[in-house]
Amino acid sequence: MELILQQMPVVIGALNQGFIQTLKLFSITLLGAFPLGLIIAFGTLSKIKIISLTTQFIIWIIRGTPLMIQLLIVYYFPGLVLHNPIWGGGESGRFLAAAIAFIVNYACYFSEIYRGGIQSVPAGQQEAGLVLGLTKRQIFFHITLLQMIKRIVPPISNEIITLVKDTALARIIALQEIIWAGQAFMKGSHGISGAVWPLFFTAFYYLIFNGIVTVALAWFERKLDYFR
Amino acid sequence: MAILEVKNIRKKFDDIEVLKGIDFSLEKGQALSIIGSSGSGKTTLLRCLNFLETPDEGVIKVNDEILFDSSDPLTRSESQIRKKRLHFGLVFQSFNLFPQYTALENVMLAPKLAAKEKRNKKSDDIYEHGSKLLDIYHDAHELLKQVGLSDRMNNYPHQLSGGQQQRVAIARALILKPDILCFDEPTSALDPELTGEVLKVIRGLSEKNYTMIIVTHEMEFARDVANHVIFMDGGVICEQGNPRELFENPKEERTKQFLIRYKN
Ligand SMILES: Nc1ncnc2c1ncn2[C@@H]1O[C@H](COP(=O)(O)OP(=O)(O)O)[C@@H](O)[C@H]1O
Ligand SMILES: [Mg+2]
Numbered sequence: 001m002e003l004i005l006q007q008m009p010v011v012i013g014a015l016n017q018g019f020i021q022t023l024k025l026f027s028i029t030l031l032g033a034f035p036l037g038l039i040i041a042f043g044t045l046s047k048i049k050i051i052s053l054t055t056q057f058i059i060w061i062i063r064g065t066p067l068m069i070q071l072l073i074v075y076y077f078p079g080l081v082l083h084n085p086i087w088g089g090g091e092s093g094r095f096l097a098a099a100i101a102f103i104v105n106y107a108c109y110f111s112e113i114y115r116g117g118i119q120s121v122p123a124g125q126q127e128a129g130l131v132l133g134l135t136k137r138q139i140f141f142h143i144t145l146l147q148m149i150k151r152i153v154p155p156i157s158n159e160i161i162t163l164v165k166d167t168a169l170a171r172i173i174a175l176q177e178i179i180w181a182g183q184a185f186m187k188g189s190h191g192i193s194g195a196v197w198p199l200f201f202t203a204f205y206y207l208i209f210n211g212i213v214t215v216a217l218a219w220f221e222r223k224l225d226y227f228r
Numbered sequence: 229m230a231i232l233e234v235k236n237i238r239k240k241f242d243d244i245e246v247l248k249g250i251d252f253s254l255e256k257g258q259a260l261s262i263i264g265s266s267g268s269g270k271t272t273l274l275r276c277l278n279f280l281e282t283p284d285e286g287v288i289k290v291n292d293e294i295l296f297d298s299s300d301p302l303t304r305s306e307s308q309i310r311k312k313r314l315h316f317g318l319v320f321q322s323f324n325l326f327p328q329y330t331a332l333e334n335v336m337l338a339p340k341l342a343a344k345e346k347r348n349k350k351s352d353d354i355y356e357h358g359s360k361l362l363d364i365y366h367d368a369h370e371l372l373k374q375v376g377l378s379d380r381m382n383n384y385p386h387q388l389s390g391g392q393q394q395r396v397a398i399a400r401a402l403i404l405k406p407d408i409l410c411f412d413e414p415t416s417a418l419d420p421e422l423t424g425e426v427l428k429v430i431r432g433l434s435e436k437n438y439t440m441i442i443v444t445h446e447m448e449f450a451r452d453v454a455n456h457v458i459f460m461d462g463g464v465i466c467e468q469g470n471p472r473e474l475f476e477n478p479k480e481e482r483t484k485q486f487l488i489r490y491k492n
Contacts, residue, residue: 128324131278132338132404133314142341146328226329228386 004197010190011198025098025167025177026100029187030160032103036201044115062108067101068169074101075173091176098170106163113155117148150224157217163218164210178202229292231256231439232408237286239272246272247283248463254408254456257437261450261471264460265486270443271321273460274410278440279313290315317335317406321413323393325385331396332381335368335403364403371399375429391422402433409433411442440488447490451475457482 043055064069075097079085087093121144129139171180182202185195229251239247241405243391246269254260262270275281277288279296280404288296296303297311303312325334343364372381375395383394394414401409411430415423427449432435433440434453450457451471459480467480480482 122324124320124322124324125326127280128320128326130280131313131316131318132400133310134338134341135310138341142337143326150328167335 007185007192007195010192011185011195014181014184014190015178015198015201018151018176018178018202021095021170021175022167022177022205023209025095025102025170025175026163028099028104028168029102029163032099033106033110033145034109036103037114040107040111041114041118044111045118059108059111062105063112067105067166068172071101071106071169071172074098094155094170094173094175096112098173098175102166102170106159109159110156113152113159114148117152117154118149119143121147139177146224150227153217153221153224157214157221160213160217164206164213178205183220229256230254230328231291233285233287233289234277235289237273237276237288238282239269239276239281239283242468246463247276250463250465252458252465254439254441258438258455259434259438259440259442259453261442261454261457262443262448262460263445263447263457263486264466265489268460269463270414270460272319274412274441274443277408277410278316278318280318301422314404315407316402317409317412319394319397319400319409319411321400321416323385323390323397323417325393325396325400327385330384331372331377331388331392331399332368334396335371335400336398338400339364339367339403367403368399371402372396374432375399376425379405389422390418391425394418394426398426398429400401408439408441411440411444413443413445415444415446445490447475447487459486461486 018087029114040059046055065154068120075087075094078087087097094113125147126139134142151199162205167177168179170177171183174180179202182198184190185192185198187193232254234250237247237250238245250269250273262273264270272281274284276283283296283298285298286296287294287298292301295315298304302308302409305427323333326337329337340361343352343357343360346352346360347354352360369378369381372378375391375398377395377399380388380392380396385396388396394417397431398414414430415426417437419427423446428448430440430442431449431453442450442454455470456468457474459466459474459482460476461482467474467478467483474483475487480489
């Protein structure tokens, strides 16, 4: 017990550092995947056959394979196969590779939710806009978008909660996120080895993080309760 | 001179011809009623006039200006259509109000966006823009008062009854001052006790000589309000004429049958 208390500051420091990586990966994934998902959704809805078929094919591949494989491919393919290690060796290169894999993966999941959301807005809404002389663009931004957002908040929330935990997958390319940081104390780090308890601490970080995200999403859902 | 001339409108949906050559004209300040059983093509005709559907054939003229001519591809381009459809307004059977906006916001949305577009293109300076927004706000208030909703302006659609929603929809169409306002069974989605308040608003418009086309199953209303009635059947105009004559002395057998069915 005394030993644990002694090790605590070192462990917390390391875990905090790992958590910052987790948080960064989480944020950048959402920041990138929200708009990219919308572009992909428009792709699948395109009247031009090649565009809609290509995007549907990409979605099928991305959703049909594990994110972990995608991470490994994005990270190792340029170096090992193309002999052009674009990511470099450092933590920032690993982060960039992880961010790209996560953004593309989540954008594909989001795009399917967006598509369902757009299609669930009744055709009469668009027609009312057209008859009032609005452009397609005005109709999307001033009429469809908010109705779509209202409908997709619950399924998107599920994905966001999943993302909180999925960030741990980035460990596979040695991104030093929080589980990597916790596990390091088992293998030996900062002069501490064979310690399992930091991992329990790690779980605690996730619980708090998830709690905050859940509350924030519920608040947002309530915000949109003013219309039906 | 006729404000609206429609010539030989034809429309097919996957090989099934829904409109088989519709011709009619409408004088300024007159109300035209279109009656006919379900599936006869009334909605499709209104949708063609509002460019929600593109006719396969035919000509649509408003104030002698050709808005649509199936043989002239220029009249079919999207940007052209957007301007031209504003000659018409359309009130839907199912209201189609925008749920995220209040009654007032629903009415103001289209003119506000048009004003913003002009401002962005720098064709309006800031003062013109401001005074336009003020006018829009004022007009919207006036119109909502006119349809009897002064005390409901800040309610969202889900807080309004069907009759109130439809009256907002009428105000929303009127604020753009269309030459011809079309109604597609404006009371069909309403509980019977709510139809009166909507019909009253339309009657008020006809008293002000607003040019209108009203598709309706309210026969009595059609007879009272319309200056002219068209009976459609199977995608053609089967009979048309003065309302009193058509309702009391229909000439075609199909018209007789239809009216008998509606009496019961
Ligand atoms: N978008 C469409 N696709 C295929 N058929 C349609 C479409 N719209 C209308 N129709 C058909 O056209 C016919 C006329 O419909 P409509 O104009 O709605 O008649 P009404 O309004 O007189 O009841 C109906 O048989 C209907 O099924
Ligand atoms: Mg109809």
